[in-house]
Each structure stands twice: as structure tokens, then as C-alpha cells.
Amino acid sequence: MSNSDAHKEYGLSKIAPHERSYGFVDTVWLWFGSGVNTGSWFFGGMAAALGMMFVLQYSVLWLPLMMIPWAAVAYIGYRYGASTAVVARPSLGTKGSRLTGIAQFLVLIGWPSVNSFIAAISLSHVFGAAFDWPVFGQPGSTGPMVLGILLTAVAQGVIAFLGHEAIRYLERIAGFLLLVLGGWVTYIVLSKWNLEQIMAFQVQNPTHSVAFFIDLAFGFSWTWAQVADFSRFAKTGRAATVGSWLGLNIGQGWFMLIGAIGTIGVALQTGSIDPNNSDPSSTLATLGLGMVSFLVLIFATVSTNVSVLYGSGMGLLSAFKGLTPKKALAIIVVLQLALCFVPMAFDSFLHYFETFLGVIGGLFIPLWTIILMDYFGVRGKRLSDADLFAEAGGAYYGSTGWNAAGITSLVLGFAVYFVLAHVFKDVAAQTTASIPAILVSGLAYALLVKKPAVALSASFERGA
Numbered sequence: 001m002s003n004s005d006a007h008k009e010y011g012l013s014k015i016a017p018h019e020r021s022y023g024f025v026d027t028v029w030l031w032f033g034s035g036v037n038t039g040s041w042f043f044g045g046m047a048a049a050l051g052m053m054f055v056l057q058y059s060v061l062w063l064p065l066m067m068i069p070w071a072a073v074a075y076i077g078y079r080y081g082a083s084t085a086v087v088a089r090p091s092l093g094t095k096g097s098r099l100t101g102i103a104q105f106l107v108l109i110g111w112p113s114v115n116s117f118i119a120a121i122s123l124s125h126v127f128g129a130a131f132d133w134p135v136f137g138q139p140g141s142t143g144p145m146v147l148g149i150l151l152t153a154v155a156q157g158v159i160a161f162l163g164h165e166a167i168r169y170l171e172r173i174a175g176f177l178l179l180v181l182g183g184w185v186t187y188i189v190l191s192k193w194n195l196e197q198i199m200a201f202q203v204q205n206p207t208h209s210v211a212f213f214i215d216l217a218f219g220f221s222w223t224w225a226q227v228a229d230f231s232r233f234a235k236t237g238r239a240a241t242v243g244s245w246l247g248l249n250i251g252q253g254w255f256m257l258i259g260a261i262g263t264i265g266v267a268l269q270t271g272s273i274d275p276n277n278s279d280p281s282s283t284l285a286t287l288g289l290g291m292v293s294f295l296v297l298i299f300a301t302v303s304t305n306v307s308v309l310y311g312s313g314m315g316l317l318s319a320f321k322g323l324t325p326k327k328a329l330a331i332i333v334v335l336q337l338a339l340c341f342v343p344m345a346f347d348s349f350l351h352y353f354e355t356f357l358g359v360i361g362g363l364f365i366p367l368w369t370i371i372l373m374d375y376f377g378v379r380g381k382r383l384s385d386a387d388l389f390a391e392a393g394g395a396y397y398g399s400t401g402w403n404a405a406g407i408t409s410l411v412l413g414f415a416v417y418f419v420l421a422h423v424f425k426d427v428a429a430q431t432t433a434s435i436p437a438i439l440v441s442g443l444a445y446a447l448l449v450k451k452p453a454v455a456l457s458a459s460f461e462r463g464a
């Protein structure tokens with residue numbers, strides 16, 4: 001790849017094999033750096049109420065299993081050099097796939113507000129230990145919170161604007177540093193708390209059921225919507241799928257465990273379980289390791305948010321055709337800076353976070369299901385390159401640009417998720433809202449889609 005190509009942003013165009021620069025190690029670092037974030041330890045803190053055995057089971061078993069379909073979406077992006085929204089064209093129609101762009105834009109512009117806010121809370125403890133400034137929740141903590149948000153929001157904004165190659169380099173450095181710093185944090189957390197007591201800790205009546213947590217987990221993990229925006233740059237199928245899957249599971253699973261241990265450790269001392277205590281960096285800061293803590297917070301947050309913001313930019317570009325890739329990224333950079341301050345307006349951050357997760361999961365659960373059902377079930381892993389990237393006309397445009405089967409199945413999936421998660425909560429506490437939404441949207445698509453209308457002649461298609 002020449003220098004000028006290295007700085008080129010491709011928008012929605014097909015990424016040809018010679019334009020791809022992400023090897024296996026790059027995808028592992030990218031997703032490891034994304035998975036290691038403040039949201040992951042907060043989420044581990046939320047799971048802690050269900051006991052450490054559950055958190056372990058979730059991190060080493062359920063999370064890796066849940067991420068297999070996500071890695072399958074990465075495969076489609078890699079196979080055709082297509083962004084996330086373009087991958088949705090066969091199932092939703094060329095115009096219908098703009099809905100994916102809108103969802104991706106909204107969800108991924110929302111995540112940095114969560115990640116940066118949690119980082120700012122922790123940074124306020126680092127500043128408190130170093131300069132005696134008020135920490136989050138104390139009178140006068142607005143200034144330290146604003147400074148913490150600005151530090152991450154400006155750094156992530158600049159790197160996301162520079163594009164996918166700048167992100168690749170940042171993730172290499174951040175990934176390595178986070179491995180070292182994360183190891184250090186793990187050592188401190190494990191030596192501070194008694195592991196036997198942590199494992200034995202139980203909450204008599206946890207506020208949430210396992211099923212409720214699984215729903216949050218789908219919202220948490222299936223909203224890495226930028227998956228194909230990056231796998232399209234992968235040089236091999238292994239890098240696109242195994243590399244992304246491995247990096248994400250290690251990063252997210254590991255930091256969830258750290259968050260859960262910290263939360264339970266504090267609960268053993270105080271008797272009250274609160275995910276706000278999941279933050280290992282304030283422990284580090286009070287032990288005089290403020291600089292380590294500062295670096296973990298900045299690298300963990302920025303390395304996540306750069307890929308998230310890049311994906312949000314690609315979503316915006318897919319939704320509004322008049323934009324160029326750089327213009328879309330510039331809009332995102334400015335918008336995220338403002339949105340990172342929104343949680344300050346809420347009285348409870350936990351409430352903001354749970355509401356956010358409860359809404360976003362409902363969007364991507366049926367969407368991934370329909371895309372995978374379409375590619376692996378209906379089309380037998382065969383798509384037409386030419387039609388996939390055609391803006392008008394072709395097999396995926398149909399007569400209107402909308403694939404009615406896909407849109408109907410998507411709406412049904414949303415409806416099932418939202419009705420269960422928000423109206424019939426007692427039922428969802430047993431069945432989850434996510435699994436019925438997956439079943440209904442997948443089945444509806446398989447039944448509604450008209451195979452002859454979407455199948456192409458074998459010579460015109462490219463198989464996997």
C-alpha cells in the first residue's frame with residue numbers, strides 16, 4: 001500500500017485485496033483495545049450481583065459463544081470488502097440498508113458518551129489523589145469531570161478523524177500498553193482482595209435476573225456495529241474472524257472480571273453491592289499509582305472510542321449519501337464531543353447506562369439475525385459483487401430499493417424485543433427478550449423472503 005493510499009478513506013466503496021492492510025495481529029489488537037474499556041469493568045460490576053461463578057462462566061463461555069455470529073458478520077465484510085451497512089443491502093435492500101447506517105450512527109455515537117463518562121469519574125479519583133481536587137459526586141467536582149471528559153473526547157476525536165490507518169497504529173501501541181498495564185492492575189486487584197471470599201460472595205436477592213443480564217449483554221456485545229467496517233480491511237479470513245473474535249473476547253472478558261472482583265471486594269467490606277465500585281483505577285490512585293491509573297484510563301477509553309467513532313462515521317455516510325467520508329467523520333468528531341457531556345445531566349449514571357443498553361440491543365439483535373439468515377441460510381454464501389456496490393438497480397435494489405421481507409422481519413424482531421423487555425418484563429425475566437427476538441426475526445425472514453427474486457445465476461455470483 002502506498003503512502004497516499006494509506007491515508008485514503010474509502011467510504012462505502014469495495015476494498016480490493018491490494019488495498020487491505022489489517023493482518024491477524026492488527027485485528028487482535030484492534031478488538032482487544034476496544035474490548036478493554038471502562039464500560040467493560042462497569043458491566044462486570046453490574047454482573048457481580050449474580051456471583052463470581054456467573055461472571056466467570058459468562059466471560060469464558062457465554063460471551064465467546066455470543067460473539068460467534070458477530071464474527072460471522074465480520075466474515076461477510078471481509079469476503080466482499082464491504083462496510084457494515086453495505087453488508088446489510090441484500091437483506092434490507094439497497095435503500096433499506098440506510099436504516100442500518102442510521103442505527104449504527106446513533107448507537108455508536110452514544111457509546112463514547114458512556115465510555116468517556118465512566119473514564120471521567122475514574123479520572124476525578126486520580127486527580128483527587130494527586131491534587132486533592134473534589135471527586136465525582138462531591139461539591140465542586142464539575143471542573144475535574146469536564147477536564148476528564150475533554151481529555152478523552154479530544155484525543156479520540158482527532159484519531160478517529162485521521163481514519164482507519166491511524167486507528168491501526170494507535171491500537172498496536174495501546175494494545176501492548178494495555179496488556180502490560182492491565183496485567184499490573186490485575187495483580188493489584190487480586191492482591192488487594194481475598195479470592196476465596198470473592199468466589200463465595202452471594203447476594204440474597206439480586207435486583208436483576210440472569211435473563212435480564214443476558215439481554216443487557218446482547219446490547220453490550222452485539223452493538224460493536226463497526227465490525228465489517230474494519231474486517232473489510234483484513235488481509236485474510238482468519239484475521240477478519242478469529243482475530244476480531246479473539247481480541248474482543250480477551251479484552252472484554254478480562255476487564256469484566258476485574259470490574260466484578262473490585263465490586264465484590266468493596267461489597268465484602270461495606271455490605272453494599274454497587275457497580276460504581278468496579279473501577280480498579282481509583283484503587284490504584286489511592287495506592288500512589290496515579291500515573292498507571294491515568295494511562296490505563298486514557299488508553300482504554302481512547303482505543304475503544306476511536307473504532308466506535310469511525311463506525312459511527314461510516315453509519316452516517318451510509319445514511320446520507322451527500323457526504324464524503326472525511327465530512328462524515330468530522331461531523332462525528334464534533335457531535336461526540338458534545339454528547340460525552342450528556343450523562344452529566346442525569347442523576348444516576350447506572351440508570352442512564354441501563355436505559356441505553358436496553359434500547360440499543362433491540363436494534364442490532366434482529367439486524368444481525370436477518371443478515372446472517374440471508375447470507376448463510378437463504379443465499380448459500382453467494383452474493384453478486386457488482387450488485388452489492390451498485391447504488392441503484394441490480395439484484396439487491398429490487399423494484400423499490402427496499403427488501404420487504406427484511407424490513408418486515410426487522411420490525412417484528414424489534415417489536416418482540418421491546419414488548420418483552422419493556423412491557424412483559426416478568427416473561428422476559430424467564431425467557432430473555434433477545435432469544436425470542438432472534439427466533440422471530442430469523443424465522444420470519446426465512447418464511448417471507450422470495451428466493452427466486454433474490455437468487456442470481458451461478459456465473460454471476462461469488463461463493464465463499
Ligand SMILES: O=c1cc[nH]c(=O)[nH]1
Nearest residue numbers: 039111220223224308
Ligand atoms: O463502546 C462500546 C461499543 C459497543 N459495545 C461496548 O461494549 N462498548
